[in-house]
Amino acid sequence: MTGEDMELTTREIDVRLRVLRFDPEKDTEAHFEDYTVRAQPMERLLDCLHKIKWYADTSLALRRSCAHGICGSDAMVINGENALACKVLVKDLKQPITVEPIRGLPVMKDLIVDMDPFFQGYLAVKPWLITDPKEREPDRERLQSQTDRARYDDTTKCILCAACTTSCPIFWADEEYVGPAAIVNAHRFIFDSRDRGGRERLEILSQKDGAFKCRTAFNCTYACPRGIKVTKAIQEVKQAALFKSF
């Protein structure tokens, strides 16, 4: 790193933000509010939101927990695209940076949405290891080959941030749709050699609001902050459901 680069990353600049605010106790509809904070180009958007909340306007409501891209709490629409506020850097964003709550879920306050419909879709696919009650319970761990483990590796990366599901145009239109995140988590078990619930999950996902509502818009793949090939996983689930039906 040259001295000039170093200066660019540590020198504070003015960062202009437009945040969509909504207070259910005062507002009838959401409106944008403008803020300017001082931040280094290498700081994250989440740091700027913290600066607003801690020093400018304590009433700003947002979710974040780990702040390091693992917990999946701070997915929001940043300059029109779904992303985690803790993973995007100020230097990579065009100003003013617009920040909105993720779409398709009811807004509770400011950037906080009601995640219940999202988790209902997740629950629908029974996201846990299903064993065969007729098989003897093993007295040690269930072994798996590296090849079998690799089969569903991509979909184990999901952190349930809802960036994919709330970027999906089908989910915006119809919240009954299970959504990409639920299908990704079904994929994680359907293709797990230790799991015995594949057939049951495929039957659930063959229903009207299941995997076949996907029109391969690819928004989910683009939105996933973990780089999961979401659309590919959904297509693999559809394929498995089709071959099961023959």
Add this chain to the structure above:
Amino acid sequence: MATVEDVYRKHKPKAFSADRRPSSFEVWSWFFMRISGIILLFLVLIHLYIMHLIGEGVERVDFAFVAARWQNVGWKTFDWAMLFLSLLHGANGVRVITDDYVKSPGKRTAVKATLYTVTGILLIMGTAVLVTFNPESGG
């Protein structure tokens, strides 16, 4: 101790109630869309080429042209396949979009009833024309 199944039953999502019978209708309708889409691509391009591009194009298409063409059972089958696949492909597409955007159950039933009726009438009328066509009757 509560098992995961107990938790699932308690918080079971409305849209995925366990009493829904497993059905592979959506699976097959999805598969039909893929297959019919591929077949239609060829049927429609060949149709456009014959009707609009070669010779004097659409200007030469009259009763005599159609009568001559339908002497051949192969072209009758071609036209009927295009009619059948495009109607069903289109109607299924509108059915899926209706499920997405028409929320009220009453309106949804009305829209779908109209859709299925119109599709059925068009399919029957088209088939009737193809089957009962008599080159001697007109011209």
